[in-house]
Amino acid sequence: MTAQKHPFKAEVNKILELMIHSLYSHKDIFLRELLSNASDAIDKARYQSLTDNSLLEGGDDWKIELIADKEAGTLTVRDNGIGMTRDEAAEALGTIAHSGTREFMKMLESREVKDNPELIGQFGVGFYSAFMVADQVSVLTRKAGAAADQALLWQSDADGSYSMDVADKPARGTDVILRLKDDAKQYLEEWELRKIVKQYSDFIEYPIVMNVSRSKPDPDDAEKTISETVEETLNSRKAIWLKDKTEISSEEYNEFYKHISHDFSDPARIIHYRAEGTTEFSALLYLPSKRPYDIFYQDYKIGPTLYVRRVQIMDHCEAMLPTWLRFVRGVVESSDLPLNVSREMLQDNQVVNRIKKSLTKKVLDSLADMKKDEPEAYATFYAEFGRILKEGIHHDFERRETIAELLLFESTATEVGQKTTLAEYIERMQPEQKEIYYITASDRASAEASPYLEVFRAKNIEVLIMTDDFDDIIISGLGAYKEKDFQSALKGDLDLGDGDKDEKEEKKKAFSDLLGLMQDELKDLVSEVRLSGRLKDSAVCLVAGEHDLDPKMARMFQAMGQEVPKGQRVLEVNPDHELIGRMKELFSQTPDSPRLKEYTGLLYDQALLLEGEAPRNPAAFARSLAKLMAEHSGI
Numbered sequence: 045m046t047a048q049k050h051p052f053k054a055e056v057n058k059i060l061e062l063m064i065h066s067l068y069s070h071k072d073i074f075l076r077e078l079l080s081n082a083s084d085a086i087d088k089a090r091y092q093s094l095t096d097n098s099l100l101e102g103g104d105d106w107k108i109e110l111i112a113d114k115e116a117g118t119l120t121v122r123d124n125g126i127g128m129t130r131d132e133a134a135e136a137l138g139t140i141a142h143s144g145t146r147e148f149m150k151m152l153e154s155r156e157v158k159d160n161p162e163l164i165g166q167f168g169v170g171f172y173s174a175f176m177v178a179d180q181v182s183v184l185t186r187k188a189g190a191a192a193d194q195a196l197l198w199q200s201d202a203d204g205s206y207s208m209d210v211a212d213k214p215a216r217g218t219d220v221i222l223r224l225k226d227d228a229k230q231y232l233e234e235w236e237l238r239k240i241v242k243q244y245s246d247f248i249e250y251p252i253v254m255n256v257s258r259s260k261p262d263p264d265d266a267e268k269t270i271s272e273t274v275e276e277t278l279n280s281r282k283a284i285w286l287k288d289k290t291e292i293s294s295e296e297y298n299e300f301y302k303h304i305s306h307d308f309s310d311p312a313r314i315i316h317y318r319a320e321g322t323t324e325f326s327a328l329l330y331l332p333s334k335r336p337y338d339i340f341y342q343d344y345k346i347g348p349t350l351y352v353r354r355v356q357i358m359d360h361c362e363a364m365l366p367t368w369l370r371f372v373r374g375v376v377e378s379s380d381l382p383l384n385v386s387r388e389m390l391q392d393n394q395v396v397n398r399i400k401k402s403l404t405k406k407v408l409d410s411l412a413d414m415k416k417d418e419p420e421a422y423a424t425f426y427a428e429f430g431r432i433l434k435e436g437i438h439h440d441f442e443r444r445e446t447i448a449e450l451l452l453f454e455s456t457a458t459e460v461g462q463k464t465t466l467a468e469y470i471e472r473m474q475p476e477q478k479e480i481y482y483i484t485a486s487d488r489a490s491a492e493a494s495p496y497l498e499v500f501r502a503k504n505i506e507v508l509i510m511t512d513d514f515d516d517i518i519i520s521g522l523g524a525y526k527e528k529d530f531q532s533a534l535k536g537d538l539d540l541g542d543g544d545k546d547e548k549e550e551k552k553k554a555f556s557d558l559l560g561l562m563q564d565e566l567k568d569l570v571s572e573v574r575l576s577g578r579l580k581d582s583a584v585c586l587v588a589g590e591h592d593l594d595p596k597m598a599r600m601f602q603a604m605g606q607e608v609p610k611g612q613r614v615l616e617v618n619p620d621h622e623l624i625g626r627m628k629e630l631f632s633q634t635p636d637s638p639r640l641k642e643y644t645g646l647l648y649d650q651a652l653l654l655e656g657e658a659p660r661n662p663a664a665f666a667r668s669l670a671k672l673m674a675e676h677s678g679i
């Protein structure tokens with residue numbers, strides 16, 4: 045049978061091009077990627093052979109071989125792992141195996157990637173990095189359990205296509221054969237390979253071996269030496285998470301992080317500990333410094349890699365971390381779990397629950413330390429992951445106070461871009477202030493321009509500015525912090541605990557008839573028209589009921605096509621505004637003046653505008669406004 049040609053998917057061609065041209069200065073990483081794939085393949089074979097011994101075909105001498113053939117100019121990375129079937133190879137080596145392909149393509153076009161090509165690392169493009177150093181890549185692979193003449197030869201010259209053909213391969217596993225480019229011949233040298241393995245792949249669990257020539261004294265002639273070829277293991281193979289902290293340099297920690305996360309940046313924080321007692325395990329966790337592009341995707345993989353007695357059981361054990369800590373990467377090794385543990389078994393497992401509890405606590409402690417000791421680094425971390433961490437308040441009732449301690453917000457008292465904690469806010473509260481005030485908005489500028497903040501500004505009361513889409517749900521769920529209730533500046537009847545009660549009552553009486561008329565006019569649109577305690581410069585605003593959906597959330601649900609109950613809001617009227625005063629006067633002289641109704645409608649539309657919504661009928665609104673302007677222009 046002749047080899048069949050297949051075109052690469054468009055995104056593969058793009059990535060190849062980018063790889064070859066922009067990641068050039070990082071080309072050593074090709075070896076790390078191939079060794080990491082080889083190690084993953086052995087992990088899989090080893091794990092599957094626990095339940096199906098026949099896969100071993102009599103051999104469990106797990107190893108990865110580097111074969112440098114100077115004459116042929118090729119470097120081969122050989123593993124005796126799980127291998128690939130034809131379909132698997134076509135899928136794995138012909139596409140970008142990622143659900144976020146569209147996102148990925150967008151990112152490829154973006155400036156950020158052009159300036160930082162390392163970013164493409166997080167898309168799992170590992171294998172294609174081989175083309176940085178090779179003008180032809182061949183993959184000879186046989187799936188564990190398949191017959192020796194049912195192997196597959198996959199081959200590509202990076203010319204937009206690859207070929208596949210049936211081949212023979214005596215042993216299970218995969219050979220990745222690189223025909224090195226002229227400027228990559230250094231990868232045939234023992235010292236170069238040794239150096240890269242040491243730097244990037246030292247902790248790989250399986251021996252990475254290479255044949256090296258060594259000279260030794262000639263037994264027949266003491267004056268002479270003879271050369272012999274010996275197989276040497278290049279990596280120390282020590283599982284870094286099992287080592288003592290004092291034996292690990294920060295470079296080693298960081299390299300290992302990059303190995304498991306495919307992130308090119310150093311982590312923001314490292315958590316490494318061994319738990320002893322009822323449940324024994326070792327954990328090495330990392331808090332990344334940059335948010336992966338796909339962290340908000342449904343299929344984002346959560347949880348540390350799980351090892352049981354040095355065998356990798358699964359690369360993401362989601363039962364070990366809550367979803368709101370899904371940014372945490374790392375490894376957990378336990379000897380209290382059985383080797384044949386399945387995902388289902390992990391769901392309600394006591395040992396797993398104890399580990400999860402411990403990991404969660406450690407991460408929260410570490411974040412608290414970071415916030416205290418390195419506030420700037422914490423703020424940077426928070427900008428990337430705060431939104432995710434905050435979900436914990438909603439999901440974890442027990443820990444919500446602890447998580448609340450970690451929240452950061454901008455406020456009307458902070459400089460633009462600077463954030464404050466809830467504890468700091470409380471310290472700055474006015475002596476008579478009882479509640480923590482907050483406003484939700486799409487960004488700080490629109491929060492600051494909001495009429496809802498007028499009275500707070502006038503009274504010098506600080507308001508937290510919340511700009512994440514679900515902040516109102518989170519804060520309503522939290523309810524209070526250090527016994528201080530949260531109060532939205534946008535909702536409910538605001539009582540800032542000041543003003544003369546009698547004076548308020550009097551005003552209420554004085555305006556009650558006008559309010560009655562307005563209420564009548566707007567009866568299908570609002571639940572009430574009342575005097576406002578929050579306005580200073582604006583005439584009116586709309587306010588949600590204490591328990592109603594916050595307007596920002598309501599808009600979000602509407603945008604998602606969901607029904608949002610209407611007519612629940614209250615129109616608040618500023619009795620000190622000149623226009624409202626005039627309307628009151630007009631009412632006392634001509635209570636049935638059509639102007640009053642017309643103005644009420646216009647005021648309602650204005651209130652919608654202030655909230656960021658369109659007036660009910662923009663054309664009619666513009667016409668009325670123009671008419672009024674003409675009447676009062678005095679020209």
Ligand SMILES: Nc1ncnc2c1ncn2[C@@H]1O[C@H](COP(=O)(O)OP(=O)(O)OP(=O)(O)O)[C@@H](O)[C@H]1O
Binds near residue numbers: 141171
């Ligand atoms: N030596 C190998 N043995 C068996 N399968 C392999 C081997 N090398 C690659 N593969 C298959 O090819 C796929 C693609 O590999 P690639 O390095 O491009 O990405 P990945 O390893 O899936 O992602 P990441 O690099 O993010 O871990 C792998 O998921 C695996 O299924």
